[in-house]
Amino acid sequence: MLVLDEEQTRAALAWPALIDAIAAMFADGCVMPVRHHHDMEVPGESDATLLLMPAWLPGRYMGVKMVSVFPGNAARALPAIFGTYLLSSGQTGEMLAVIDGGELTARRTAAASALAARYLAREDAEELLVCGTGRLSLNLIQAHATGRPLKRIGIWGRDREKAAGIAREAQALGLAAEPVADLQAAARSADIISCATLSGAPLIQGEWLKPGAHLDLIGGFKPDMREADDTAIRRARVFVDTRAGAMKEAGDITQPLKNGVLAADDIRAELRELVNGAHPGRTDDADITLFKSVGAALEDLAGAILAYEYVRGRQA
Incomplete structure:
Protein backbone atom coordinates (compact mmCIF):
# COMPACT_ATOMS: atom_id res chain seq x y z
CA MET A 1 0.00 0.00 0.00
CA LEU A 2 1.29 3.43 -0.93
CA VAL A 3 1.29 6.26 1.58
CA LEU A 4 1.72 9.63 -0.15
CA ASP A 5 2.43 12.67 1.99
CA GLU A 6 1.77 16.26 0.95
CA GLU A 7 4.99 16.69 -1.04
CA GLN A 8 4.65 13.31 -2.79
CA THR A 9 1.02 14.02 -3.65
CA ARG A 10 1.96 17.40 -5.12
CA ALA A 11 4.74 15.84 -7.23
CA ALA A 12 2.37 13.18 -8.57
CA LEU A 13 -0.28 15.68 -9.71
CA ALA A 14 1.27 17.85 -12.39
CA TRP A 15 -1.19 20.47 -13.58
CA PRO A 16 -1.65 19.51 -17.24
CA ALA A 17 -2.08 15.82 -16.40
CA LEU A 18 -4.46 16.55 -13.52
CA ILE A 19 -6.66 18.90 -15.55
CA ASP A 20 -6.87 16.31 -18.32
CA ALA A 21 -7.62 13.49 -15.86
CA ILE A 22 -10.50 15.44 -14.35
CA ALA A 23 -11.82 16.28 -17.81
CA ALA A 24 -11.74 12.59 -18.74
CA MET A 25 -13.55 11.59 -15.54
CA PHE A 26 -16.29 14.16 -16.15
CA ALA A 27 -16.61 12.92 -19.73
CA ASP A 28 -16.72 9.21 -18.88
CA GLY A 29 -18.43 9.41 -15.51
CA CYS A 30 -18.28 7.27 -12.39
CA VAL A 31 -20.57 6.22 -9.56
CA MET A 32 -20.81 9.20 -7.23
CA PRO A 33 -23.26 9.01 -4.30
CA VAL A 34 -24.35 12.19 -2.54
CA ARG A 35 -21.63 13.22 -0.14
CA HIS A 36 -22.11 13.23 3.62
CA HIS A 37 -22.06 16.74 5.06
CA HIS A 38 -22.05 17.20 8.83
CA ASP A 39 -21.76 20.38 10.91
CA MET A 40 -19.67 19.96 14.06
CA GLU A 41 -19.79 22.31 17.03
CA VAL A 42 -16.50 23.85 18.17
CA PRO A 43 -17.07 25.60 21.52
CA GLY A 44 -16.36 29.31 21.30
CA GLU A 45 -15.80 29.25 17.52
CA SER A 46 -17.62 28.90 14.24
CA ASP A 47 -18.90 25.40 13.51
CA ALA A 48 -16.56 23.02 11.72
CA THR A 49 -17.64 20.75 8.87
CA LEU A 50 -16.99 17.07 8.21
CA LEU A 51 -17.31 15.87 4.61
CA LEU A 52 -17.24 12.25 3.44
CA MET A 53 -17.04 11.85 -0.35
CA PRO A 54 -17.20 8.36 -1.92
CA ALA A 55 -16.89 7.46 -5.62
CA TRP A 56 -15.94 4.42 -7.66
CA LEU A 57 -15.30 3.02 -11.12
CA PRO A 58 -16.92 -0.45 -11.07
CA GLY A 59 -14.32 -3.19 -11.19
CA ARG A 60 -11.41 -0.75 -11.26
CA TYR A 61 -11.07 1.67 -8.36
CA MET A 62 -13.05 2.91 -5.39
CA GLY A 63 -12.21 5.69 -3.01
CA VAL A 64 -13.46 7.92 -0.24
CA LYS A 65 -12.21 11.25 1.03
CA MET A 66 -12.64 12.47 4.59
CA VAL A 67 -12.25 16.24 4.91
CA SER A 68 -12.59 18.57 7.86
CA VAL A 69 -13.02 22.35 7.56
CA PHE A 70 -12.25 24.35 10.72
CA PRO A 71 -12.65 28.11 10.03
CA GLY A 72 -11.12 28.92 13.42
CA ASN A 73 -7.78 27.52 12.34
CA ALA A 74 -6.91 30.87 10.76
CA ALA A 75 -6.27 32.22 14.26
CA ARG A 76 -3.95 29.29 14.94
CA ALA A 77 -1.89 29.77 11.77
CA LEU A 78 -3.17 26.37 10.60
CA PRO A 79 -4.89 25.45 7.32
CA ALA A 80 -8.67 25.48 7.51
CA ILE A 81 -8.85 22.20 5.60
CA PHE A 82 -7.40 18.81 6.49
CA GLY A 83 -8.18 15.54 4.78
CA THR A 84 -7.20 12.03 3.80
CA TYR A 85 -8.04 10.01 0.71
CA LEU A 86 -8.32 6.22 0.77
CA LEU A 87 -8.00 4.51 -2.64
CA SER A 88 -8.88 0.83 -2.97
CA SER A 89 -9.22 -1.78 -5.69
CA GLY A 90 -12.67 -1.88 -7.24
CA GLN A 91 -12.12 -5.57 -7.96
CA THR A 92 -11.06 -6.90 -4.55
CA GLY A 93 -11.43 -4.05 -2.06
CA GLU A 94 -7.71 -4.17 -1.30
CA MET A 95 -6.37 -0.87 0.01
CA LEU A 96 -4.03 0.62 -2.59
CA ALA A 97 -3.07 4.05 -1.30
CA VAL A 98 -3.50 6.60 1.45
CA ILE A 99 -3.11 10.05 -0.09
CA ASP A 100 -2.79 13.45 1.55
CA GLY A 101 -6.32 14.79 1.25
CA GLY A 102 -5.50 18.45 1.78
CA GLU A 103 -3.08 18.61 -1.12
CA LEU A 104 -5.33 16.46 -3.32
CA THR A 105 -8.30 18.73 -2.55
CA ALA A 106 -6.40 21.95 -3.20
CA ARG A 107 -5.00 20.77 -6.51
CA ARG A 108 -8.12 19.10 -7.88
CA THR A 109 -10.25 22.13 -6.93
CA ALA A 110 -7.93 24.51 -8.75
CA ALA A 111 -7.68 22.12 -11.70
CA ALA A 112 -11.48 21.96 -12.03
CA SER A 113 -11.65 25.76 -12.08
CA ALA A 114 -8.98 25.92 -14.77
CA LEU A 115 -10.88 23.27 -16.73
CA ALA A 116 -14.10 25.31 -16.55
CA ALA A 117 -12.19 28.41 -17.65
CA ARG A 118 -11.17 26.59 -20.85
CA ALA A 297 -16.06 13.25 -5.52
CA LEU A 298 -15.18 12.24 -9.08
CA GLU A 299 -12.52 14.97 -9.11
CA ASP A 300 -10.88 13.42 -6.06
CA LEU A 301 -11.10 9.93 -7.56
CA ALA A 302 -9.51 11.15 -10.80
CA GLY A 303 -6.67 12.79 -8.89
CA ALA A 304 -6.13 9.81 -6.59
CA ILE A 305 -5.94 7.38 -9.52
CA LEU A 306 -3.53 9.69 -11.33
CA ALA A 307 -1.28 9.95 -8.25
CA TYR A 308 -1.36 6.21 -7.60
CA GLU A 309 -0.60 5.25 -11.20
CA TYR A 310 2.11 7.90 -11.51
CA VAL A 311 3.97 6.65 -8.44
CA ARG A 312 3.51 2.97 -9.34
CA GLY A 313 4.81 3.73 -12.83
CA ARG A 314 7.92 5.35 -11.42
CA GLN A 315 8.50 2.40 -9.10
CA ALA A 316 8.12 -0.18 -11.88
Whole structure:
Protein backbone atom coordinates (compact mmCIF):
# COMPACT_ATOMS: atom_id res chain seq x y z
CA MET A 1 0.00 0.00 0.00
CA LEU A 2 1.29 3.43 -0.93
CA VAL A 3 1.29 6.26 1.58
CA LEU A 4 1.72 9.63 -0.15
CA ASP A 5 2.43 12.67 1.99
CA GLU A 6 1.77 16.26 0.95
CA GLU A 7 4.99 16.69 -1.04
CA GLN A 8 4.65 13.31 -2.79
CA THR A 9 1.02 14.02 -3.65
CA ARG A 10 1.96 17.40 -5.12
CA ALA A 11 4.74 15.84 -7.23
CA ALA A 12 2.37 13.18 -8.57
CA LEU A 13 -0.28 15.68 -9.71
CA ALA A 14 1.27 17.85 -12.39
CA TRP A 15 -1.19 20.47 -13.58
CA PRO A 16 -1.65 19.51 -17.24
CA ALA A 17 -2.08 15.82 -16.40
CA LEU A 18 -4.46 16.55 -13.52
CA ILE A 19 -6.66 18.90 -15.55
CA ASP A 20 -6.87 16.31 -18.32
CA ALA A 21 -7.62 13.49 -15.86
CA ILE A 22 -10.50 15.44 -14.35
CA ALA A 23 -11.82 16.28 -17.81
CA ALA A 24 -11.74 12.59 -18.74
CA MET A 25 -13.55 11.59 -15.54
CA PHE A 26 -16.29 14.16 -16.15
CA ALA A 27 -16.61 12.92 -19.73
CA ASP A 28 -16.72 9.21 -18.88
CA GLY A 29 -18.43 9.41 -15.51
CA CYS A 30 -18.28 7.27 -12.39
CA VAL A 31 -20.57 6.22 -9.56
CA MET A 32 -20.81 9.20 -7.23
CA PRO A 33 -23.26 9.01 -4.30
CA VAL A 34 -24.35 12.19 -2.54
CA ARG A 35 -21.63 13.22 -0.14
CA HIS A 36 -22.11 13.23 3.62
CA HIS A 37 -22.06 16.74 5.06
CA HIS A 38 -22.05 17.20 8.83
CA ASP A 39 -21.76 20.38 10.91
CA MET A 40 -19.67 19.96 14.06
CA GLU A 41 -19.79 22.31 17.03
CA VAL A 42 -16.50 23.85 18.17
CA PRO A 43 -17.07 25.60 21.52
CA GLY A 44 -16.36 29.31 21.30
CA GLU A 45 -15.80 29.25 17.52
CA SER A 46 -17.62 28.90 14.24
CA ASP A 47 -18.90 25.40 13.51
CA ALA A 48 -16.56 23.02 11.72
CA THR A 49 -17.64 20.75 8.87
CA LEU A 50 -16.99 17.07 8.21
CA LEU A 51 -17.31 15.87 4.61
CA LEU A 52 -17.24 12.25 3.44
CA MET A 53 -17.04 11.85 -0.35
CA PRO A 54 -17.20 8.36 -1.92
CA ALA A 55 -16.89 7.46 -5.62
CA TRP A 56 -15.94 4.42 -7.66
CA LEU A 57 -15.30 3.02 -11.12
CA PRO A 58 -16.92 -0.45 -11.07
CA GLY A 59 -14.32 -3.19 -11.19
CA ARG A 60 -11.41 -0.75 -11.26
CA TYR A 61 -11.07 1.67 -8.36
CA MET A 62 -13.05 2.91 -5.39
CA GLY A 63 -12.21 5.69 -3.01
CA VAL A 64 -13.46 7.92 -0.24
CA LYS A 65 -12.21 11.25 1.03
CA MET A 66 -12.64 12.47 4.59
CA VAL A 67 -12.25 16.24 4.91
CA SER A 68 -12.59 18.57 7.86
CA VAL A 69 -13.02 22.35 7.56
CA PHE A 70 -12.25 24.35 10.72
CA PRO A 71 -12.65 28.11 10.03
CA GLY A 72 -11.12 28.92 13.42
CA ASN A 73 -7.78 27.52 12.34
CA ALA A 74 -6.91 30.87 10.76
CA ALA A 75 -6.27 32.22 14.26
CA ARG A 76 -3.95 29.29 14.94
CA ALA A 77 -1.89 29.77 11.77
CA LEU A 78 -3.17 26.37 10.60
CA PRO A 79 -4.89 25.45 7.32
CA ALA A 80 -8.67 25.48 7.51
CA ILE A 81 -8.85 22.20 5.60
CA PHE A 82 -7.40 18.81 6.49
CA GLY A 83 -8.18 15.54 4.78
CA THR A 84 -7.20 12.03 3.80
CA TYR A 85 -8.04 10.01 0.71
CA LEU A 86 -8.32 6.22 0.77
CA LEU A 87 -8.00 4.51 -2.64
CA SER A 88 -8.88 0.83 -2.97
CA SER A 89 -9.22 -1.78 -5.69
CA GLY A 90 -12.67 -1.88 -7.24
CA GLN A 91 -12.12 -5.57 -7.96
CA THR A 92 -11.06 -6.90 -4.55
CA GLY A 93 -11.43 -4.05 -2.06
CA GLU A 94 -7.71 -4.17 -1.30
CA MET A 95 -6.37 -0.87 0.01
CA LEU A 96 -4.03 0.62 -2.59
CA ALA A 97 -3.07 4.05 -1.30
CA VAL A 98 -3.50 6.60 1.45
CA ILE A 99 -3.11 10.05 -0.09
CA ASP A 100 -2.79 13.45 1.55
CA GLY A 101 -6.32 14.79 1.25
CA GLY A 102 -5.50 18.45 1.78
CA GLU A 103 -3.08 18.61 -1.12
CA LEU A 104 -5.33 16.46 -3.32
CA THR A 105 -8.30 18.73 -2.55
CA ALA A 106 -6.40 21.95 -3.20
CA ARG A 107 -5.00 20.77 -6.51
CA ARG A 108 -8.12 19.10 -7.88
CA THR A 109 -10.25 22.13 -6.93
CA ALA A 110 -7.93 24.51 -8.75
CA ALA A 111 -7.68 22.12 -11.70
CA ALA A 112 -11.48 21.96 -12.03
CA SER A 113 -11.65 25.76 -12.08
CA ALA A 114 -8.98 25.92 -14.77
CA LEU A 115 -10.88 23.27 -16.73
CA ALA A 116 -14.10 25.31 -16.55
CA ALA A 117 -12.19 28.41 -17.65
CA ARG A 118 -11.17 26.59 -20.85
CA TYR A 119 -14.81 26.81 -21.89
CA LEU A 120 -15.99 29.94 -20.10
CA ALA A 121 -13.17 32.51 -20.03
CA ARG A 122 -12.23 34.51 -23.09
CA GLU A 123 -9.37 32.97 -25.06
CA ASP A 124 -7.45 36.24 -24.79
CA ALA A 125 -7.93 36.56 -21.01
CA GLU A 126 -4.63 37.77 -19.55
CA GLU A 127 -5.42 39.29 -16.15
CA LEU A 128 -6.32 37.11 -13.16
CA LEU A 129 -7.53 38.25 -9.75
CA VAL A 130 -7.46 35.74 -6.89
CA CYS A 131 -9.50 36.58 -3.79
CA GLY A 132 -8.35 34.76 -0.70
CA THR A 133 -4.99 33.91 0.82
CA GLY A 134 -5.52 30.34 1.94
CA ARG A 135 -4.07 27.12 0.63
CA LEU A 136 -5.97 27.33 -2.63
CA SER A 137 -4.61 30.70 -3.71
CA LEU A 138 -1.25 29.66 -5.13
CA ASN A 139 -2.81 26.52 -6.60
CA LEU A 140 -5.39 28.62 -8.45
CA ILE A 141 -2.70 30.86 -9.86
CA GLN A 142 -0.69 27.90 -11.11
CA ALA A 143 -3.70 26.06 -12.52
CA HIS A 144 -5.08 29.07 -14.41
CA ALA A 145 -1.59 29.84 -15.73
CA THR A 146 -1.41 26.35 -17.26
CA GLY A 147 -1.90 26.84 -20.98
CA ARG A 148 -2.90 30.49 -20.56
CA PRO A 149 -0.35 33.33 -20.90
CA LEU A 150 -1.36 35.45 -17.92
CA LYS A 151 0.36 38.82 -17.93
CA ARG A 152 -1.02 40.22 -14.67
CA ILE A 153 -2.04 38.38 -11.50
CA GLY A 154 -3.47 40.17 -8.48
CA ILE A 155 -3.96 38.65 -5.02
CA TRP A 156 -6.43 40.24 -2.62
CA GLY A 157 -7.02 39.25 0.98
CA ARG A 158 -8.16 40.81 4.21
CA ASP A 159 -4.67 40.11 5.53
CA ARG A 160 -2.36 42.13 3.29
CA GLU A 161 0.76 40.41 4.58
CA LYS A 162 -0.61 37.03 3.56
CA ALA A 163 -1.50 38.41 0.12
CA ALA A 164 2.05 39.72 -0.25
CA GLY A 165 3.39 36.31 0.78
CA ILE A 166 1.31 34.51 -1.87
CA ALA A 167 2.54 37.03 -4.46
CA ARG A 168 6.17 36.32 -3.53
CA GLU A 169 5.61 32.57 -3.86
CA ALA A 170 4.06 33.07 -7.30
CA GLN A 171 6.89 35.38 -8.35
CA ALA A 172 9.38 32.68 -7.36
CA LEU A 173 7.64 30.45 -9.92
CA GLY A 174 8.11 33.08 -12.62
CA LEU A 175 4.54 34.42 -12.52
CA ALA A 176 3.72 38.15 -12.66
CA ALA A 177 1.85 38.38 -9.36
CA GLU A 178 1.31 41.35 -7.04
CA PRO A 179 -0.83 41.94 -3.94
CA VAL A 180 -3.71 44.37 -4.45
CA ALA A 181 -5.32 46.60 -1.82
CA ASP A 182 -8.34 47.91 -3.76
CA LEU A 183 -10.64 44.96 -4.44
CA GLN A 184 -13.13 46.97 -6.49
CA ALA A 185 -10.51 48.42 -8.82
CA ALA A 186 -8.85 45.04 -9.29
CA ALA A 187 -12.17 43.31 -9.97
CA ARG A 188 -13.20 45.93 -12.53
CA SER A 189 -9.96 45.31 -14.44
CA ALA A 190 -9.70 41.51 -14.24
CA ASP A 191 -10.55 39.12 -17.05
CA ILE A 192 -10.83 36.17 -14.64
CA ILE A 193 -11.78 36.53 -10.96
CA SER A 194 -11.28 33.44 -8.81
CA CYS A 195 -12.64 33.52 -5.25
CA ALA A 196 -11.54 30.98 -2.66
CA THR A 197 -12.74 32.30 0.69
CA LEU A 198 -15.02 31.24 3.54
CA SER A 199 -16.99 34.47 3.32
CA GLY A 200 -20.54 34.64 4.60
CA ALA A 201 -21.29 37.88 2.73
CA PRO A 202 -20.67 38.74 -0.94
CA LEU A 203 -17.20 40.03 -1.75
CA ILE A 204 -17.66 40.61 -5.49
CA GLN A 205 -20.32 43.07 -6.61
CA GLY A 206 -21.92 42.36 -9.95
CA GLU A 207 -21.70 45.99 -11.04
CA TRP A 208 -17.89 45.66 -10.97
CA LEU A 209 -17.78 42.96 -13.66
CA LYS A 210 -16.70 44.19 -17.06
CA PRO A 211 -18.09 42.74 -20.31
CA GLY A 212 -16.31 39.48 -21.07
CA ALA A 213 -15.31 38.78 -17.46
CA HIS A 214 -15.32 35.26 -16.03
CA LEU A 215 -16.16 34.87 -12.33
CA ASP A 216 -15.01 31.66 -10.64
CA LEU A 217 -16.55 30.98 -7.19
CA ILE A 218 -14.94 28.21 -5.17
CA GLY A 219 -14.95 28.91 -1.46
CA GLY A 220 -18.61 28.83 -0.42
CA PHE A 221 -19.76 25.26 0.18
CA LYS A 222 -22.72 25.86 2.52
CA PRO A 223 -26.06 27.65 1.98
CA ASP A 224 -25.11 30.53 4.29
CA MET A 225 -21.90 31.37 2.42
CA ARG A 226 -21.65 33.91 -0.42
CA GLU A 227 -18.79 35.28 -2.52
CA ALA A 228 -20.80 37.23 -5.13
CA ASP A 229 -23.99 39.27 -4.93
CA ASP A 230 -27.32 38.91 -6.70
CA THR A 231 -26.34 41.47 -9.33
CA ALA A 232 -23.50 39.19 -10.41
CA ILE A 233 -25.99 36.34 -10.76
CA ARG A 234 -28.38 38.52 -12.78
CA ARG A 235 -25.68 39.75 -15.16
CA ALA A 236 -23.92 36.44 -15.72
CA ARG A 237 -24.49 33.25 -17.62
CA VAL A 238 -24.35 30.75 -14.77
CA PHE A 239 -22.59 27.37 -14.87
CA VAL A 240 -21.86 24.86 -12.08
CA ASP A 241 -19.64 21.84 -11.51
CA THR A 242 -22.67 19.67 -10.67
CA ARG A 243 -26.28 20.77 -10.40
CA ALA A 244 -26.98 18.31 -7.58
CA GLY A 245 -24.24 19.77 -5.41
CA ALA A 246 -24.51 23.45 -6.26
CA MET A 247 -28.30 23.66 -6.03
CA LYS A 248 -28.28 21.99 -2.61
CA GLU A 249 -25.18 23.33 -0.87
CA ALA A 250 -23.84 26.53 -2.44
CA GLY A 251 -25.20 29.80 -1.06
CA ASP A 252 -24.19 31.58 -4.26
CA ILE A 253 -26.78 29.39 -6.00
CA THR A 254 -29.30 28.42 -3.29
CA GLN A 255 -29.92 31.97 -2.09
CA PRO A 256 -30.64 33.43 -5.56
CA LEU A 257 -32.87 30.39 -6.28
CA LYS A 258 -34.80 31.05 -3.07
CA ASN A 259 -35.26 34.79 -3.63
CA GLY A 260 -36.19 34.44 -7.31
CA VAL A 261 -33.09 36.08 -8.81
CA LEU A 262 -32.15 32.74 -10.38
CA ALA A 263 -34.35 29.94 -11.73
CA ALA A 264 -33.15 26.36 -12.06
CA ASP A 265 -33.44 26.64 -15.85
CA ASP A 266 -31.11 29.66 -15.76
CA ILE A 267 -28.18 27.36 -14.94
CA ARG A 268 -26.83 26.89 -18.43
CA ALA A 269 -24.81 23.70 -17.93
CA GLU A 270 -22.72 21.68 -15.53
CA LEU A 271 -19.07 20.85 -16.14
CA ARG A 272 -19.82 17.43 -17.60
CA GLU A 273 -21.91 19.05 -20.34
CA LEU A 274 -19.13 21.48 -21.17
CA VAL A 275 -16.53 18.72 -21.41
CA ASN A 276 -18.82 16.48 -23.50
CA GLY A 277 -19.71 19.31 -25.88
CA ALA A 278 -23.40 19.23 -24.95
CA HIS A 279 -23.09 22.97 -24.24
CA PRO A 280 -20.61 25.24 -26.03
CA GLY A 281 -19.80 27.37 -22.98
CA ARG A 282 -18.93 30.95 -23.86
CA THR A 283 -20.50 32.00 -27.16
CA ASP A 284 -19.87 35.76 -27.10
CA ASP A 285 -16.76 37.69 -26.05
CA ALA A 286 -18.97 40.25 -24.29
CA ASP A 287 -20.76 37.70 -22.08
CA ILE A 288 -20.12 37.63 -18.36
CA THR A 289 -19.78 34.02 -17.23
CA LEU A 290 -19.98 32.63 -13.70
CA PHE A 291 -18.83 29.18 -12.58
CA LYS A 292 -19.82 27.91 -9.14
CA SER A 293 -17.96 24.91 -7.80
CA VAL A 294 -18.70 22.99 -4.60
CA GLY A 295 -16.42 20.06 -5.44
CA ALA A 296 -17.30 16.62 -6.74
CA ALA A 297 -16.06 13.25 -5.52
CA LEU A 298 -15.18 12.24 -9.08
CA GLU A 299 -12.52 14.97 -9.11
CA ASP A 300 -10.88 13.42 -6.06
CA LEU A 301 -11.10 9.93 -7.56
CA ALA A 302 -9.51 11.15 -10.80
CA GLY A 303 -6.67 12.79 -8.89
CA ALA A 304 -6.13 9.81 -6.59
CA ILE A 305 -5.94 7.38 -9.52
CA LEU A 306 -3.53 9.69 -11.33
CA ALA A 307 -1.28 9.95 -8.25
CA TYR A 308 -1.36 6.21 -7.60
CA GLU A 309 -0.60 5.25 -11.20
CA TYR A 310 2.11 7.90 -11.51
CA VAL A 311 3.97 6.65 -8.44
CA ARG A 312 3.51 2.97 -9.34
CA GLY A 313 4.81 3.73 -12.83
CA ARG A 314 7.92 5.35 -11.42
CA GLN A 315 8.50 2.40 -9.10
CA ALA A 316 8.12 -0.18 -11.88
